[in-house]
Amino acid sequence: MTERYVMSIDQGTTSTRCILFDHSGRLVSVAQREHRQHFPKPGWVEHDALEIWRNLERIAPEALAQAGVTPGQVAAAGIANQRETTVLWDRVTGLPVGRAVVWQDTRTDALVEDLGRAPGAALVPERTGLPLATYFSAPRIAWMLDHTPGLRERAERGEVLFGTMESWLIWNLTGGTDGGVHVTDVTNAGRTLLMDLATLSWDDDLLAFFGVPRAMLPEIRSSTEIYGTARRVFPGVRIGAALGDQQAALFGQTCYSPGETKCTYGTGGFLLMNTGKEPIRSANGLLTTVGYKIGDEPAVYALEGSIAITGALVQWFRDGLGLITTAPEIETLARTVDDNGGCYIVPAFSGLFAPHWRAEARGVIVGLTSYITKGHLARAVLEATAWQTREVVDAMNRDSGLALRELKSDGGMTADNLLMQCVADVLNVPVVRPMVVETVSLGAAYAAGLAVGYWADLEGLRRNWHRAARWVPAMDPARRAAEYHNWKRAVERSFDWTRTGPVPAEDHGPT
């Protein structure tokens, strides 16, 4: 019998990757292409959706060729995508309407503020599990409809379609203007602010609140089911899954039971905890989100806590301060000292995310004395990621009533051994790293393989998960408590910084 594979497409913020996996979940080939980041104005971030589609047209055949595989040997393809990035396109020409507005884009901040004061604003968190924020898609759709002449009318007539990246790619793969399938999955639809978290369908009240015409929306489907068959790029291959990237990582880490939690450490950090078949409303600043939905089975929900700055603090240490030349050197520098020397860095560069949600906070370095060296600062940088993880985990434990027993970590920063040990120490639970750190891609592949029976069930996928490393807590409990207390004090000192009152007279100096 010919070997068969599953194809995974990870449409990320900076690049698109195509990876083939074999039946044991092992990586067989990788092809990748970056796309341009457009910054037309301060706070604006855009992608060219057509460029992203063309990148996929190039990398998918590359990945197949590298492995010497024909489309006929691909059992299914799955897509994981950057979440909340908003694409509008013309149903007739197949061309995007303007550039895609990326999740980092904050052009809707004034609009979101207005909407927050409008009647019905309380509906948004109630129905969607998410706060009304610039982060999500609906305000972006509204903004685009408001700022492009004639667009709203065309959208109402169904001539203009909305989708996040997975919708755009599936529509194009399944034929585009020639019968392309216009669908999204529950994890992506759940990040628009337009979907009712309980019914998993578009909510008329929310559509009215944001002024988004129903005719432009994709059909909401499960995360794993066959949406259609590709007619381009890899003709004949069934498209069997779509998931937002963080949910894909949860799936790839095989967090299938309530309480199982993963953290992806990249520029920022994303913790997701599986909370089972009922959505849990957070009282501690976390997002309630759909984890995944397999075929006709009930949806599985998750609590999400995002940390704005983790790896980005290391990048700042490298590029902004120039104290290291490559990111991994932070560990070398941190190991030149035994502890932080009493120094703490709170990286609230643009406020603090979960669980604080303090937009007005700014970064602080506290505890500076003449004793502090760059080695202590390097330690404080790594510890900042660990303590921020602890804060989110504490919030998750409180909301879910489940106690985290082990953290599954992935992402680039898992190569930092000192950081992973530090996370285990401050959480007081073991931290494990899976053999395949490409968990986003693996999750999309798993979901697609499940849809077509390439893998039989979740238990089979669990057996593919192998531990590559495990860090066990080795910190004295008294010291952990004292350090956590210090960290919390440091965080408090970052609050309110941008809330400046009038400058007092004495600060103007003698007159």
Place this chain on the structure above:
Amino acid sequence: MPGPVQSIERAAAILRLLAASSGRLGVGELAASLGLARGTVHGILRTLVRVGFVEQDEATGKYQLGAALLHLGTSYLDVNELRSRAINWADALAARSGEAVRIGTLLDGKVLVVHHVFRPDDSLQAMDIGTLLPLHASALGKALLAHDVNAAASIRGTELEAYCRRTITDHRALARSLTRVREQGWAAEIEEMALGEASIAAPIRGHGGLVVGAIGVSGAVERICRTDPSAGPSAGGAARRVPDPGLVAYVRDASRAVSRDLGASRW
């Protein structure tokens, strides 16, 4: 005797100019100063950027001395950088071979374990990053000894400690075994460090072929080795064991992949 190598002379002149300059210099400025064609200077600069001796400013396209020049006397490649660059390939090696993977570098006459991937059978295993292994009794160590003159120099004239009956304790025997390692491009050790254990390793190279570390698998001798069909029973009556050729191929593939990632062109 061959004459001086022209391109190296020119590269040295470019470095001197950049070192003397108070700011960054463009290709045109360098070419004009040296009386060379822009294309020639550009080619040399690209090579110097590749090895890290020169850096190009993204915004202006101009050049300055690179950080690697400042660290010329210290470590060539940060060990945490090495782990970060090798992590995907080390995982792939563990997944394919089914054995534990380690990456080692030279530290004070020993092998420092800088990366460790568990054997993928989900049994309880302890991380041993930071552990020191003997150079002469581990496959990682032998791969380093055979290819790194500094490693070889670090144990010259020292007593080679015996860990097992099979440990090589004679310097001349070790030299012979290292010649074989160089010829075949990989090293192995069978019950030379611990009874019942064996390991296979190959060197990791950076720019210009410089050996920066070694990567290998280790585990129970029954899994790492197989019986050599070409050899008769040894004096003790037991069949002769050789490293499993399939595992050797996996280890060599991984070492080449990491080396390519680090910029070694021929491996």
